Amino acid sequence: MRIVILSDIHSNLVALDAVLAGCGEHDAIWCLGDTIGYGPQPNECVERLSGHHVVALSGNHDLACIGRVDLAIFNPVASAANRWNGQQLNAASRQWLDALPSQRVVDERTTLAHGSPIDPVWEYLLTWSQARRSFAAFTGQLCLVGHSHLPLAFTRHPDGTIEQLSPISDGHVITLGDPQQRYIINPGSVGQPRDRDPRAAYAIFDTGRNTISFARQAYDVAATQQQMRAAGLPEILAARLSHGI
Ligand code: ZN
Numbered sequence: 001m002r003i004v005i006l007s008d009i010h011s012n013l014v015a016l017d018a019v020l021a022g023c024g025e026h027d028a029i030w031c032l033g034d035t036i037g038y039g040p041q042p043n044e045c046v047e048r049l050s051g052h053h054v055v056a057l058s059g060n061h062d063l064a065c066i067g068r069v070d071l072a073i074f075n076p077v078a079s080a081a082n083r084w085n086g087q088q089l090n091a092a093s094r095q096w097l098d099a100l101p102s103q104r105v106v107d108e109r110t111t112l113a114h115g116s117p118i119d120p121v122w123e124y125l126l127t128w129s130q131a132r133r134s135f136a137a138f139t140g141q142l143c144l145v146g147h148s149h150l151p152l153a154f155t156r157h158p159d160g161t162i163e164q165l166s167p168i169s170d171g172h173v174i175t176l177g178d179p180q181q182r183y184i185i186n187p188g189s190v191g192q193p194r195d196r197d198p199r200a201a202y203a204i205f206d207t208g209r210n211t212i213s214f215a216r217q218a219y220d221v222a223a224t225q226q227q228m229r230a231a232g233l234p235e236i237l238a239a240r241l242s243h244g245i
Helices: 013-022 042-050 060-065 076-088 091-098 128-135 221-231 235-240
Strands: 002-006 028-031 054-056 103-105 110-113 142-145 152-156 162-165 173-175 182-186 200-206 211-217
Touching (some): 013 042, 013 211, 042 076, 221 235
16 A cells, blocks of 8 residues: 655645645555645645545644634734634535544554644654653554654664654655564645745655655645735745745
């Protein structure tokens, strides 16, 4: 099976479509949440995903947009964009998002969590010590997370030592060998990358080869920015897409 791992699409349909066109044949999509918020095409992104064989999570922005998390928790710019995203949602999109969990065990090997297996809605899993705590919070070999918009990977060796694998660049391949060798992997963000590379980030899980490969996909950033400006979304959210911040 070839599974596309996506996260933090953030209503950026142009980026999502570029990834789906560029990622090659696949059997399934696993989406780690924050499908909407920030960007200009929330319904279209939900429709695109729900038309695929997808296993999806909800993220903090999704929950804010559908009214299950207080918008006041976010900074004013994110809050304004989330309010706008929520107002655009049709009943089908709202229902689809509302039914998603923020964490799920896909099979005995793999757990998906938006933020972390400790706090799936809110934790930004970025550091070695957070990874150490998170490895104790899921069973199985693999936990896939999003939320930070940064591609990264931690491994827990069979002797218990934990290592951050870096740098994670375009084309980086992790081979999942010994089941006792465990991993926490973040594919990065499709719709709002924050590692100073504006290209959409994602990963491919090839279960036959037993690999997870990180990938980047260039897309028409200006097209998304134009849609955001036309919708009256905050300029800073459009501008940051050019810089991958
Ligand atoms: Zn996000």
